[in-house]
Amino acid sequence: MVKKDKQKTPEELSKDVTAFSNTDFDVIVLGGGPSGSSAATFLSMAKKNVLLLDRARFPRDKTCGDGISGKSVKILKELGVIDDIHKVEHLKMHGVTFSSPKGVVVEISAKKKDSNEPPGFVCAREVFDNVLFQNAKKHCNTIEGFFANDLIIENGQVVGVTGTYDGKPYSFRAKCVVGADGIGGITARKVGAINTYNDHLVSALRAYYDGVEGMSDKIELHFVNESLPGYFWIFPLPNKKANVGIGMIVSDMAKKKINLEKVMYEVIEKNNLFKPRFANAKKISDVKRWQLPVGSYRPKVYGNGYLLVGDAASLIDPFTGEGIGNGLVSGKIASSIILKAFEKNDFSEATLSEYQTALYDEVGNELDTSYKLQKLVKYKFLINMIIDKANRSQTIRDAISGALIDPENQKQFHNPWFYLKVLLA
Ligand SMILES: Cc1cc2nc3c(=O)[nH]c(=O)nc-3n(C[C@H](O)[C@H](O)[C@H](O)COP(=O)(O)OP(=O)(O)OC[C@H]3O[C@@H](n4cnc5c(N)ncnc54)[C@H](O)[C@@H]3O)c2cc1C
Known part of the structure; x- marks a missing residue:
């Protein structure tokens, strides 16, 4: 029986690394967060020889709001980890509460009619990512504690990692090579695809609190x-x-000279x-x-x-800040494209x-x-108006609830007629 990493001695682990x-692997996935674990698992399930690398040792924390949406749940089922998630500590999320700058609060419930399954959940990333990573580990080779510092590029082709x-x-x-090493990693930077644009970066912080009053089974966006x-x-x-946090677009913060941590305490205390x-x-x-x-x-991205x-x-979604769902989805799509490249034995950028x-x-x-929507929120009167309307209109609340229950329903938000309906509501 193959020994699990935790049962291996440091010498045995070093031997694995040397081996x-x-x-010559089929695919290296750099980064074992949700995106990397998703790509590595899908590729391994298709019988590719995959090496998944991460500088951290799991379980590891990741700064996040810990909100896991319906889009993620769908892929978690395909990865075969949903039962494992049900076994670890998490809160079943059944809706969302919004509040407007003038203090109007709207609660939107989201409960599936035909099942008790929640549309999403809140699970500390230290726990959630570990479930995904341990699942990937059942399928592929992994090294934790490997700090990547460069890509190996030969004749213009990425062929490995150092x-x-x-x-x-x-x-x-x-x-x-699949670059799943996030914004602090090396892949996007080395290939010139890193997002360094303050208009397209959000800065956010979070802290865990104990004993916040008035919480329910809904996530709250204020x-x-x-x-x-x-x-x-x-x-x-x-x-x-509770996971409590605050986020803002970096360029707006700079313009307004905002100290995010100070603002968070102001909200909490005043x-x-x-x-x-x-x-x-x-x-x-x-x-x-x-x-x-x-x-x-x-x-x-290729x-x-x-x-x-x-x-x-x-x-990451520019309005909600949700990135786990698209991370998992991109891992799945990337794996399907790589499988096609294997059929052609061609890993060029054309393929x-x-x-x-x-x-x-x-x-x-959706992005x-x-x-x-992110731009609309810059206008205080608009966000006040939208939340007022949601407070009054069952149609709007049903639309948001439907989108939480089934990500497919989010497509209505891409249709301009929906916004006309909102204005007339
Ligand atoms: C404050 C905050 C709140 C958020 N809230 C939410 C939320 O509630 N819901 C949601 O869906 N999204 C949220 N997000 C976004 C979400 O955290 C990310 O979109 C998500 O983690 C992306 O997953 P990933 O696998 O692409 O990257 P990551 O989770 O960042 O994983 C990257 C991995 O690569 C590894 N790595 C990096 N560099 C190297 C290297 N040089 N060598 C080896 N390994 C390396 C890291 O150790 C890490 O394990 C939030 C983000 C922030 C900052």
Whole structure:
């Protein structure tokens, strides 16, 4: 029986690493977050010899709101991990609460008629990513604690990755490399596709709290004066714990000279909606900050011998800040394009370019719509008006509820007639 990593001695793990450096893999996936674990698992399920690399050792934390949407749930089922998620600590999410700058609160329930399955859930990333990574590990070779520092490029073709493990240099080779190493990784940077544009980057921070009052089974997005044009969130976790955070577009922050952490405390301590709810709450973690590369920027996500997925491909929803769903989806699409490249035994950019088209056919409209919504939120009167209307109109609440229950229903938001209906509601 193959020993699990945790049961292996450091010497045995080092031997594996040396053996892997002498292996020609089919695919190397760099980064074991949701996007990388998704790509590695789909490729391995199709019998490809995959090496999944990450600088962290799992379980590891990832700065996030921990909200997992219906889009993610669909792929989690295909990856065969949904039962594992049900076994770990998480909160079943059954709707969303919005509030407007003038303090109108709208609660939207989302319950499936024919099943008890929640439309989404909230699960700390330390737990969630570990489930995905351990599942990938059942299917493919992995190295944790490998710090990639460069791509191996020969005759213009990416053919591998170099880096360090246990302080020693190693290189690994494959026919194709999937860059799933996020915005802080090396792949997007090395191939010139990194999103460094302040108009297309959101800065966000989060902390865990214990004892926030008035939480339910709904995630909460609050468009408060203090954080416009971004939002303040409270995502409930089990046992009265909550993921609390705030995010804003980097260029807006710079213009308004915003100190995000200060603003978060102002909302918690002074805003009438939240002051009573946080009166007895305790912060139980550090405040952690990270950047979100949003999908209003579209880099070239393919090239000779490589594809980019998830945050490395700048796929985060510009309005909601949700990136796990598109990370998982891009992992799946990338794997299908790589499988086609194997059929042709051709990993050139001409063949891999199909990924750009397939990816944006799937997520492009949604990203465009979200970018428009993100711009609308810059106008306080509009966000006040929309939330007022949602408060009054069952049609709007049903539309949002439907979109939470089934991601397919989100397509109505890409249709201009829907907004006319909202205006007339
Ligand atoms: C504050 C905040 C709140 C958010 N809230 C939500 C939310 O509620 N819901 C949601 O869906 N999305 C949310 N997001 C976005 C979400 O966190 C990302 O979109 C998601 O993590 C992308 O997954 P990924 O696999 O592409 O990248 P990551 O999760 O970042 O994984 C990248 C992996 O690559 C590894 N890596 C990086 N560099 C190297 C290297 N040099 N060598 C080896 N390994 C490397 C890292 O260790 C990491 O494990 C939020 C983001 C932030 C910052």
